[in-house]
Every structure is written in structure tokens, then in C-alpha cells.
Amino acid sequence: MFVQRPDIRPATVEVLVDGAPVLVPEGASAAAAVLLAGLSAIRETPVTGAPRLPYCMMGVCFDCLAEIDGVANRQSCMVTVRPGMRIRPQHGAREAYRPEDAA
């Protein structure tokens, strides 16, 4: 669990983390937004369903894979937040096709 220091870096960008609005500083990554939102996991592994949170925050470990603005398997630590960005945890492997998206 991480907390902000708004006196040092004001939280000015609103994103949606698993549907809930979260304010984070400009320049933060989507992975940082998930940690600041206090989610217990950013993904569950495709192999055993184990929960994971970001590990390296620098694009190496791929444990921060999440769905960002509808695109799965994004390295959320490498994506800078934009206003209104939708960040969702990824449950297991990417789904190549979801009927509700096609509707």
C-alpha cells in the first residue's frame, strides 16, 4: 500500500481504477495509480490465479500487466496516466474476444 504526499506532488489527474475515480499526480504511471488506489492485486496469474502487484516498476518483470482503456496486457508501469484513463486489473490471460465488447 502506497500513500501520496499531496503537499509535494499535488494529485491533479483523475483516472478510473477498477471503475472507481482516483486522483494521482501528473506523470504518475497507471501502475502507481493502482498502488495508490490500494487494490490488493493488479492481476491474477494465468497459471495458478495467484494475485500480483507491480514488482519492478521499470518495465522488466511484466507483473503489472493490466487492461488500460480496453486494451489488455499493457505494462501499466510504462503507461503515463491521462485524465479519464480506465485501468482495470487483469484476471488471468488476456481475452482475445469478449462478446460484450463486440455488442
Place this chain on the structure above:
Amino acid sequence: MSLAYDLAIIGAGPAGMSGALEAAGLGLSVAVIDEQAAPGGQIFRAVEAAAADPALTGEYAREGAALARRFRAMPNIDYRPETTLWHIDIESGLLSLRGARGSGTITAERVLLATGAQERPVPIPGWTLPGVMTAGAAQILLKQAGAVPKGRTVLAGQGPLLWLLAVQLARAGAAPALLLETTPGGALRQAIGAGGLWRGRAMLAKGATLMLEARRAGMKVVRGVRSLRAEGEGAVRRLAWDGGSTSCDTLLLHEGVIPSTHITRALGLAHDWDAAQLCWRPSLDEWGASSHPRIAVAGDGGGIGGWQAAVEGGALAALDAAHRAGKLSAAERDRRAAPHRQARDNALALRPFLDRLYAPAPTVLAPADDATIVCRCEEITAGQVRQAARLGATGPNQAKAYLRTGMGPCQGRMCGTTVAALIAETRGISMEEAGALRPRAPYKPITVGELADLPAAEAV
């Protein structure tokens, strides 16, 4: 038609920025490709936004901010932030990129890989639990978002970064409770024998000051920690080691950094196993030129030396690029290189001492506990790799077929060296014999849509 450059630099950290400044100053057309949104690399990450943070003073706020300012102010550099290099055609010099504005290609006569370092994986039991991160990850959160861990934070491992991070977190109001230091007793005496203490005295003094400040902030230190493990259901709650245990909300691991060799290995460049730093590094000449005539490497990606050495290495590689492009005679290149070599030697003076003092234990490379996950993507344990080695896997490239280690999303960035070390240990062979994992392009995942977006003439 792809834009053509004399020099394409991959990475906008100290080596990349310095190389770009030198090359552009000599009249080369330069493109700088970087995955981050702003220049700085890992060490100076988000320096333009965070230099005023009172938790991040010192070199970061001074030299880091100054380098980024010079880089931004330099004309004739095509700086492309938020852009990922996913393929280099080494013969034609065609670089395939994915940027904020879509896919594209450029061509470059020469390519300087300034991709820096990654933290050495620290495979301990429980290191995949939420709440366990690298020390660098916490530092990135501080630099990039001003964020700090909440609750009881424990640092574990060894190396200068842990002490720097402890001080930075303390200044940010989130002092770690405990450092579990893995350095064995006697390492200091051995390290002193490596020399360089007098030339490196300024760096030593800085380290001593950090240690004092971290302890004054209340961080306790347990020395000689062995067999560390993280425990908890769904998140880390406790840590245990030989002779001790403690509660924990956030565990930050660190056993030093190793060169990012993903691209250099994918390109098939020659590499050497560095027995002092216990990592693969590309084989380079005194200018950073690799075994392929188009490719050079500068900074920590060519061997760990720190940011000051990286700045000088970037400049040296740029001078060589200018010479190869016909802009500088060999004599003029050598004359200009002299001060950079001198500065780099000074910056590296303390390195043998640090390498010896903070050499990771054999169990960091090859975890003793068979139940330890070594491949985080495919959730493969040390025991499974040892079993594969007994069945006939002779190296990490063969192990892929047995276990899928290296075939998950990270493409072996995390497990490659660990798998090789486990196989080497089991079969009684050297790391050179086990070999380095050979990744394949795309270096980072791309979507089919991004591939389809490439201009038709260049689609492969």
C-alpha cells in the same frame, strides 16, 4: 519512407542524454528513443517534475536536473519519448518503433544502446506476494508520483541503493523500520583488499553519511541475514530468516543491478560472463563498440559503473560515431576522448571495492530452496529447473522447451540468469557453458493492430 539518422540512441538516461549532446554538437543527426515520458532514465527518473522534492536532494536534483535541462535545450536532437523499440534489423539499420502516435520506422547508420540496468532478481520464497517489490520500484514511485509505502517497511539485501532509499523515504516521512542486510561477515575486509579507496574517497564519504542519516532516522539493521523468506496469504505479512522473524507490510528487495542485455542478446551480439559482477555483459571495445559494426553500447547496459561513468561512456561512444561518420579524424576523436576517459576512470575507482563488498551470495543466483519460484511469469520453481537439468536441459535455451521458463511475458528478463545458474550448479558446468538466454523480437509485446499500422512498404 523512414526518416534516416546518423545515430539512433536507445534510452534517455545519463549515457543516452550525454551521447546525444556530444553527437548533436558534432553535427550528427540524432534520434533518441525512450520508453519514458520524460528524460532521466531510472537514476534521474522524472527529474524535471521531482527535483524540488525535499526527499530527493543531492546528485539527482543537481547534476540530474542539469543534464536533463541541457538535453532539452539542445537543437538537432529528435527526442521521441513514450516510444518503444521492438525490433532492429541489424543489417539495414531499420528500427521498428511503437510510439504514442502509433507504429513507425526510422533508419540509422549507427545505433547506440543506452538501455541501462535492471535490478538483479532476488528469488526468495514468497517474493511473488503482493507487497514485495524491488527497492528501485519504491524509489521510482517516490520520484514519479511522490508516493511512499505505508505501514511497516522492511528493506532486505545489500548495496548502496538501499541506504540511499532509506534516507529518501525517511526524508519523505516514511522511514523504513528495518534493514535485513545479507552481506556476510568478512566481506568488508576482503573488499578493502580490492583497493580504490583513496580515489573513491568522495563516494565512500557520501555512503557513510547516508548510513548515519538512515540510522538516525530510526532504521534498525540486522547483519548477515541468510535464508530470508516472505510469508502471508494474498500479501506479505511476515518475514523470517535464520534466527529471526518480523512483521512486514512492504518488503523492498535489492541485491544490486545488472546490465539490461535483452536487446543486445536478441541481436546475437557477443557477450561475456562477468565473474566480478556476476552478470552477462556485451563484449565492447574502449569506445563501447560491440561485435557488430553498426551497434555500440554505453552506460550500465555495458557493465555496471553508475551514472557518472555512463555520462562519460555516452560521450565516448558519440565521439566514435562521429569518427565513423567521417566528421572527426581518429586523432581528433582521441584528443577529445582523453578527458572523458580520465573522468570515467575516476568514476569507476570504487567499483572493485563495491563489487567485492556487495557480491551476491550463490543462493541469490541459484536459490537453495527447491520450492522457490524462479520464473515469475510461468510460476516455475528452482526444483523444477534442477529436475530439467538432470533430465538433460543443458542451458536456459533448452529449458524453455522443458518448462516454458523465458517464454512468458517478460521473455526471461527476470529468470534467465537464475535458470542458467541452477542448470550450471546441477550439471557442474560454468555459466559460460550454460549460456545466456537468446530472446527474440518483438523486444516488447505489440498488438497485431500496431503491426498492421506499419507503412505498407516496410511491413515485414
